[in-house]
Amino acid sequence: EVQLVQSGAEVKKPGESLKISCKGSGYTFSNYWIGWVRQMPGKGLEWMGIIYPGDSDTRYSPSFQGQVTISADKSIGSAYLQWNSLKASDTAMYYCARRGGILNAFDIWGQGTMVTVSS
Amino acid sequence: QTVVTQEPSLTVSPGGTVTLTCASSTGAVTSGFYPNWFQQKPGQAPRALIYSTSNKHSWTPARFSGSLLGGKAALTLSGVQPEDEAEYYCLLYSGGGVFGGGTKLTVL
Numbered sequence: 001e002v003q004l005v006q007s008g009a010e011v012k013k014p015g016e017s018l019k020i021s022c023k024g025s026g027y028t029f030s031n032y033w034i035g036w037v038r039q040m041p042g043k044g045l046e047w048m049g050i051i052y053p054g055d056s057d058t059r060y061s062p063s064f065q066g067q068v069t070i071s072a073d074k075s076i077g078s079a080y081l082q083w084n085s086l087k088a089s090d091t092a093m094y095y096c097a098r099r100g101g102i103l104n105a106f107d108i109w110g111q112g113t114m115v116t117v118s119s
Numbered sequence: 120q121t122v123v124t125q126e127p128s129l130t131v132s133p134g135g136t137v138t139l140t141c142a143s144s145t146g147a148v149t150s151g152f153y154p155n156w157f158q159q160k161p162g163q164a165p166r167a168l169i170y171s172t173s174n175k176h177s178w179t180p181a182r183f184s185g186s187l188l189g190g191k192a193a194l195t196l197s198g199v200q201p202e203d204e205a206e207y208y209c210l211l212y213s214g215g216g217v218f219g220g221g222t223k224l225t226v227l
């Protein structure tokens with residue numbers, strides 16, 4: 001079964017760092033782009049960026065460039081989303097999603113990781 | 120940055136037909152934006168329905184279809200079921216992605 005499994009919920013304080021993960025299974029991880037999506041409480045989906053684990057080619061949305069770091073380790077089939085200094089406004093659900101093929105099909109989604117930033 | 124606009128809310132009767140649209144602030148939506156459509160129910164992750172304008176995933180019910188309509192991407196639900204009540208998002212992808220604001224579909 002093709003799936004993406006994300007790391008568990010996190011509660012952090014402002015200024016702390018955090019790295020959440022998205023592990024793929026059931027397919028060749030390095031051959032498919034992985035995108036990251038933010039959903040703030042009660043709000044819509046926001047595109048953050050995408051990475052190709054095969055060569056770590058990474059593209060960021062202008063809104064998130066410099067705010068987060070997207071990375072991947074193809075040897076263990078995982079992609080990551082990282083913050084160096086969290087803010088309360090980073091409180092949100094974060095999803096990873098697989099992009100497959102030349103027709104840009106975003107087909108498989110992770111279950112989401114809830115990040116809460118509060119003092 | 121590109122703004123993608125969807126109807127904030129729509130209401131449809133069970134068994135009816137409804138079309139949701141997805142417009143781009145940069146002009147007409149074309150197949151080159153590879154429109155994707157997703158369904159999200161409360162407390163759940165989004166579920167993919169349509170990719171590249173009109174292609175269905177293996178799990179997409181037949182009553183869902185995608186198209187281009189009047190310069191917009193469109194998602195049509197024919198024979199709406201109560202379980203179709205959800206939020207629907209479009210994604211336009213061209214190097215990077217931009218989501219629409221979502222349409223809350225009520226089945227009443």
